[in-house]
Amino acid sequence: MANPFKNCAFFLEMSVRDYELDLLGMVNNGVYQGYLEHARHEYLKTLGLDFAGLHQAGYRLVVLRAELDYLQTLHSGDRFVVTVHLRQETKLRFCFEQAIFRMPDQTPVLKAKIIGTGLKINGRPGLPPQLLELFK
16 A cells, blocks of 8 residues: 655654543543644654754753644544644744544644744853754
8 A cells, every 4th residue: 555645855654542531531632732742753763963962052942822623532542643734934933734544544633833943052042053053
């Protein structure tokens, strides 16, 4: 079977764990942000960027805004894929466009837009050169 996510910049397959459920037996809405963040971190690692290294270089990446559209729910044991696309939004902002799909039927579960920026260790805004290089 062909890979349906081959055109994505990055995708990560995961499974729902029982402790992520609410009283209704569905994944708690806040847990989805954890899924998205984990996929973003794994994606950045594939690009040679990690938060510890960026911090040592004097930069912190921070989320400014998170827009999440919940389309379906996930339940215990569901397998799903989180996709990640990164683009520069402005001189000081970047955007992760992400989605979650239940597998194996690829049902859209969530669509997200995460806006972030970088802060230098002195607190002033600035994106790390390694990240800016990715946008070229």
